[in-house]
Amino acid sequence: SQQGEEDPQALSIQExxxxxxxxxxxxxxxxxxxxxxxxxxxxxxLILIRSNEREKHSGRLRVTLDTSKKSSSLLITAxxxxxxxxxxxxxxxxxxxxxxxxxxxxxxxx
Amino acid sequence: DVKxxxxxxxxxxxxxxxxxxxxxxxxxxxxxxxxxxDPGLGLRLIxxxxxxxxxxxxxxxxxxxxxxxxxxxxxxxxxxxxxxxTSMYLCASSLFRGSTDTQYFGPGTRLTVL
Numbered sequence: 001s002q003q004g005e006e007d008p009q010a011l012s013i014q015e016x017x018x019x020x021x022x023x024x025x026x027x028x029x030x031x032x033x034x035x036x037x038x039x040x041x042x043x044x045x046l047i048l049i050r051s052n053e054r055e056k057h058s059g060r061l062r063v064t065l066d067t068s069k070k071s072s073s074l075l076i077t078a079x080x081x082x083x084x085x086x087x088x089x090x091x092x093x094x095x096x097x098x099x100x101x102x103x104x105x106x107x108x109x110x
Numbered sequence: 111d112v113k114x115x116x117x118x119x120x121x122x123x124x125x126x127x128x129x130x131x132x133x134x135x136x137x138x139x140x141x142x143x144x145x146x147x148d149p150g151l152g153l154r155l156i157x158x159x160x161x162x163x164x165x166x167x168x169x170x171x172x173x174x175x176x177x178x179x180x181x182x183x184x185x186x187x188x189x190x191x192x193x194x195x196t197s198m199y200l201c202a203s204s205l206f207r208g209s210t211d212t213q214y215f216g217p218g219t220r221l222t223v224l
């Protein structure tokens with residue numbers, strides 16, 4: 001069963017622009033995580049935000065969490081070609097399990 | 111840095127063969143996971159283990175088994191491979207039992223069953 005659902009499914013922008021991806025989920029969570037996956041590779045953890053946090057930054061990444069709306073957003077500022085990847089949100093299902101959404105495929109055009 | 115390695119990047123097997131996918135992590139993590147990733151279906155949890163010789167079923171365990179004889183190694187076994195098991199298989203580990211913190215992923219094994 002899917003918990004996190006990303007939106008949009010695909011996003012194409014010009015290099016230097018900002019990219020925003022959204023994640024919605026259904027049940028209460030302890031934390032929400034964002035991962036990146038380059039084509040044909042494993043996932044790389046980007047950032048974790050806990051349920052009592054509203055915003056978190058890491059370099060060019062900004063994540064927000066709105067538990068009242070059960071949604072999160074990932075903002076990548078000043079995008080680069082190397083940011084081209086799929087981005088997944090993951091919510092905890094308890095008992096050390098995470099549930100991943102289907103991802104947003106981000107393409108940065110030079 | 112945590113390193114999770116998987117035995118093969120690409121694997122081609124025939125229907126009915128027994129297939130072993132190996133995963134090793136080098137950071138003394140308690141939890142290890144096996145996922146499969148298919149287009150349109152995202153990542154789905156097959157099995158996970160929170161301790162040596164312990165295993166729990168994930169969302170799609172049918173057709174798979176696992177083995178964890180040592181803390182650093184978690185094996186996924188396809189007892190009799192079928193074409194619908196053609197997929198990308200991803201192994202992951204995380205530090206603490208009972209925690210849903212960061213998972214560290216291996217590079218994946220793309221398995222094709224003919």
